[in-house]
Amino acid sequence: MSDRDESGVPAGHPHIDRLARVSFAAEAPVRRLVGSGRLNPLPHAGAISVVLFLVVVVTGVYITLFFEFGFDASYRSVERLTAHPIQRFMRSAHRYSSAALVLTTLVHAWRIFVAARFGGPRRWRWLTGLSALVIVWIAGVTGYWLLWDERAQLVNEATVSVLGVLRAGTTFVSGIVVGGGSGWQVLLAIWFAHLVTTAVIGWLLWRHLRRTRLPWLPPRLWTGLMLAALVVVSVALPAELLAHADPGAIVGSVPLDPFFLFLLPGLGAIPGPLVLVGFFAVAGFVAGLPWLLGRRRTQVVSIDTEACTGCELCVIDCPYEALTMVEWGERAVAEVDPAACVACGICIGSCVFDAIELPGATIPDDLDVAGRAVVVVCDRHRRLGRADDDAQIVAVRCAGVVSPTAVTRLVAGGALSVQLVGCPPGDCAYGVGNKLAEERLEGERKPRVPARSARATTRDFVAPTALAHALAAPGTHLSADPGDIPDRRWRAAAAAAVVLASILLVGLATTVLFAADRPESGVLVVVYHQPGAVIAATGTPSGAAGTATVLRTTIGDGEPVERVIGSGGLASAYVSLPTAPGETYVRVELREGADTTIVRDGVATLEAGRQLVVAVADERNVDAEAGEAVFSSSRAGCTVCHSVEPGEVRVGPSLAGLAARARERVAGMSAEDYIRQSILDPDAYVVVDFRPGQMLDEYDETLTAEELEGLVAYLLTLEG
DSSP states (O other): OOSBOTTSSBOOOHHHHHHHHHHHHHHHHHHHHHOSGGGOSGGGHHHHHHHHHHHHHHHHHHHHTTOOOSHHHHHHHHHHHHHSHHHHHHHHHHHHHHHHHHHHHHHHHHHHHHTTTTSGGGHHHHHHHHHHHHHHHHHHHHHHHHTOBHHHHHHHHHHHHHHGGGTHHHHHHHHHHHSOSOOHHHHHHHHHHHHHHHHHHHHHHHHHHTTOOSOSSOOHHHHHHHHHHHHHHHHHSOOOOOOBOOTTBOOOSEEOOTTTSTTGGGGGTSOHHHHHHHHHHHHHHHHTHHHHHOOSOOOOOEEOTTTOOOOOHHHHHOTTOOEEEEEETTEEEEEEOTTTOOOOOHHHHTOSSOOEEOTTSSOOTTOOOTTSEEEEEEHHHHHHOOOOTTSEEEEESOGGGOOHHHHHHHHHTTOSEEEEEEOOTTOOTTSSHHHHHHHHHHTSSSSOOOHHHHHTEEEEEOOGGGHHHHHHSTTOSOOOOTTOOOSSHHHHHHHHHHHHHHHHHHHHHTTOEEOOOOOSEEEEEEEEEOTTSEETTTTEEOSOTTOOEEEEEEETTSOOEEEEEESSSOEEEEEEEEEOSEEEEEEEEEEETTEEEEEEEEEEEEOTTBEEEEEEEBOOOOOHHHHHHHHHSTTTOHHHHOOSSTTOOSSSOOOTTHHHHHHHHSTTOOHHHHHHHHHHSTTSSOOTTSOTTOSOSOHHHHSOHHHHHHHHHHHTTOOO
16 A cells, blocks of 8 residues: 555555444444543553552552552451451552553543554554553453452462463462461562562653654543442442352352453463463554554654744644754754654644645645635545545644644735634544644734734544534534533533443443353362371372472372472372262372372362362471571560570560470370461460460461471470
8 A cells, every 4th residue: 555645645544444434433433422532531541550550559559558568468467458448449440440440541542543643753652652552461360369269269260370381370270289387478579470460561652752742631520420420339239259269169159350360261262372472472462553554654853944034933832842943053943763653744833934845734835725615634634534525635643733824825915715624622533633723822922913814714623533514604613622521511421320330330341240161079189298208198298309290199099190280390180080079089199200109099088169189298397496596586475475494474474395295285186287387376374363365366478388388397396
C-alpha cells in the first residue's frame, strides 16, 4: 500500500480503519447517552488509568500497615482488615481500582490502536504501555497470592502446572507445603515481588509519558466521578475473603477475578506451559504491531530558519517536545528533533510566518474556493466518515494544523464559509490538536485568528464516523474543552452513571464463580528431598548424592504411576492423582538407583472434597547450640520470663528439667510436640499456679522455622 493517497494525507491501514468503524459504532450508545463529546469518558481512559494507579498505590500502602507475613498470620491479618469498616473499604477500593486499571488500560490501548497512534517515535510509547499492562497483571496475581486463601491455593497449583516443566514452580510450591514453619519468608518474598512490580509499573508509566505535553491526569470531572464511583462500589460490594488455603482440600467453585486470574480456567484443559507461552506470544505480537504494520518513516517537519522569527509558539504547542529553540547567528530559531517528531503538523498551526513545512499535511495554497463552502477535516474523518459528493472537503493531518494564516487565506480567496471538523475532546490522534485549534479560533491562544475570518468559521468536534452529522448541522457540535459541562445537567448525571456502571460491572465481574472440573477426591504427593538425606517419614537415609529420583505411586488396583522428579540434585514433586472417595490402597515409594524407599503403604480413607496429602521431606539438622542463642537473644526474649536455674521463678516457671517434665505433661504427646505447642500456643496447657495470657502468642511469626526447631532442640537438652 502507498504511504499516501491522492489527497497527500498519509493513508490509513484498511484493516485498522475497519476496526475503527466497529469501535466507534460500539461506542455510539455511550455518546448518545451523554449527549456531548465533552462527557464521553472513553477518550480519557488513559489519563483515568493514571488516577487508578495512584489509588492502587495509596490503598496498597495503607493495607500494608496492617498486614502480617506468614501462612496463618497473613490470612488472619486480612480477616481483621475485612472485619474493620475503614480497612475493609480500603481493601475493596484496592481490589476494584486494580481491576478497573486493567480495564481502562485495555480501553486506552484499543483506542490508540484503532487510531494508529503507534507509528514512528510513538512505537516505544506503545511498547512501554503494553509492558506496563503485563506487569500490572503480574502484580495482581502476586496480590491475590498474598491472601493465602483458596485463590492463593489455585495460584500454587497453577505455578506447578505452568512452571513445572522448568521445575522451578514445583520446587517452590513443594517447599512451601512440606517446609514447615510459619511461612513468613515465603509471604515476604511474594510481597516484595508485589512491591517491585508496582515500582516497575510506575517507572514504565513515567517512561510512557515523559516526552509529551499531553495531560497526565484527566479533567477534574472524570477524576471526581471515578473516585466517587470507587467509593460507592467499595462500600456497597466489599471484597470477600475465601477459606484458608489447605493442600488437603480440593478447591471447587470460587470467584475468580477475570482481570488477573483469567489464565486459571484454561489450565484444566490445556497444558500449563502452553497457556503461559500462548499468553506471552499474544502479548509479544500485540507489542510488535507497530513494527509489523509500520510503513516507511513519515517525513518530519522542516524549519525555514530565514523565515523563523523565534516566537517560540511552535515549541510551546508541540505535544511531543520535538521542537526546541537554538541559537542561529544573532537570534534564536526553532529546531526539530527528527527522533521525536511524529509529523502531526500542529506546529504549523502555531506559525503565522510560514516558516514550517510538512508537504501534504496542510491546506493547499492554490485551492480554488471562490463562492464555495469549505470543510476542513482531519485525516481520520476523511477516511472513516461519509460526506456528500458536492461538499468541498479539504483533508489535513490534524485540526491543529489549521493556522490563522490558512483560515484568512480561505476567507480572502472568496470562501463563503469555513467549517473545521475535528475529533471530540481527548480523542485527537495527536492528543491536543482539536483543543489548540479551538483556542486559536476563540482568540484565547496565540496565534489568534482575525475576528473577520473567525466570524466566517464554524467548528465541530465529532467522532470520525460522524462527519455527516457535522456537515448537516455546522457549528452545533461546539467546544473541544472537556472541562465544560452542558447546560442540561442531566447529561452530566448520565456521564456519572456511565462511570458508576463501569466500576460496578468491574466489581461484579470479580464475584462471578468459576466452577472448575475438579475430582471428588484424590491423593496429593509432595516431595522435597535431597538424595542421601534422611526422609522424615521413614527415619532412614534414601539414595545417595547425585542419584536420579523416580516417584512411583500406586492407588487401588491401578497401574503404578512413575515420574522422574530429580536428576541427581534436589528432587521435588507436586503430583495430584484423582480417585473416588472411600477406602483405597495407597503406596508411595522413591526409587533412587538401587535404593527403594517406601514412604507410605496401606489403606487410606479418602473423603469427598478432600485429598490425602503424602509429604516426603527430609529431616532437618537441628542445631541445639543455635537454639540456645535464640533463647538468649533479645528478639525471642525468653530469658525475660524464664530461667534455666532450678527453683528460680520469674514471670513464668523455671525451665530446668523441662525435657523430663515435658514427656509426662500431656498424655499421648511427645516432649518435642509439647514444647513446640507451648511456644506456638502457650495457653493450650497452662502450668498450675500460673495464669493464661502471660506469654506472647507471636513466635510463629517472629521466629523462622530453623530458629523454632533449634529452640525446641535446646529446650529438650534441659534434663537436670
